[in-house]
Amino acid sequence: MTRTLAVLSGIACLAFAGQAFARCEDHVPQPKPQNTFAQDVGREFDTILDDGWIEFAVYEDFPPWSYEEAGKPQGVDIEIGRLIAEDIGVEPRFRLVQADETLDADLRNYVWKGAIVGGRVSDVMLHVPYDSDLTCRIEQVVFTGQYAMEELAIAYAISAYPDGDAPTPAYFRYDTVAVENDSLSDFYLSSFGRGAASGTIRRFATTDQAVKALARGDTMAAMGPRAALEAGLGEDLGRDHKLHTPPYPGLVRKDWTIGVAVNHQHRDLGYAVDYAIEKALADGRIQAIFAAHGLTFLPPER
Structure with a gap:
């Protein structure tokens, strides 16, 4: 668990x-x-x-x-x-x-x-x-x-979105995203758009491991609690990666x-x-x- x-x-x-x-x-x-x-x-x-x-x-x-x-x-x-x-x-x-x-x-x-x-x-x-x-x-x-x-956030590689268009949940119908297995992010994205993102989700044992996958370039984004994303990216945040909190359609509580x-x-x-x-x-x-x-x-x- x-x-x-x-x-x-x-x-x-x-x-x-x-x-x-x-x-x-x-x-x-x-x-x-x-x-x-x-x-x-x-x-x-x-x-x-x-x-x-x-x-x-x-x-x-x-x-x-x-x-x-x-x-x-x-x-x-x-x-x-x-x-x-x-x-x-x-x-x-x-x-x-x-x-x-x-x-x-x-x-x-x-x-x-x-x-x-x-x-x-x-x-x-x-x-x-x-x-x-x-x-x-x-x-x-x-x-x-x-x-x-605490709040749910999305971290993403700047190189994956060079036009400055930060990804929202709808992007993950096509773009890869790392999440902690069986977490709120996993449940939300798995159900979003009736499972439209199911093929792009990459699951890891912890949010820290999900962030490391993003940092290695294995995925285009990672979704999870803000603090875990910020801690995992460290000095890379703002240089190679950005983080934001977009709307989450269907999610009543994001913080x-x-x-x-x-x-x-x-x-x-x-x-x-x-x-x-x-x-x-x-x-x-x-x-x-x-x-x-x-x-x-x-x-x-x-």
């Missing part, structure tokens, strides 16, 4: 045009967490302060957000976790985790319950998409601390908010994390993290 798809799976039902519902209208209520058998999951905020450290769950092998390099965690989410820990006054620790089949499963495994075999939860999970409908469906989790937006998740039993921790992020947005520290990684910062909806 790819990290990108797991991250987006919670809002995938909102991505494509279809029947519209008012917020939570189609949700079947679950037993309220406060009305179920009491169980203590995770550490209380006071325990975190007393222990002097906080653990963040982050996705493994997920550049530029979180990955391991020379045995140490790196990436935008890692640095955001560090500034949260600094504001709270504790040491940051990072747990690089695998993505499961859905966002629901990831939140169950790492935030509110723990995996069935040998599982445990972390104090905070980073890079969790926020949508108001998720709060209806996953009541065991508090979604908070929105720190950025999404990124925040954090904490167990519903530890709302005081959620308040502290959200306040740390609010201050870091206000004084420009989060924007500086994106700039240091050569990424465009898109302000979150808070």
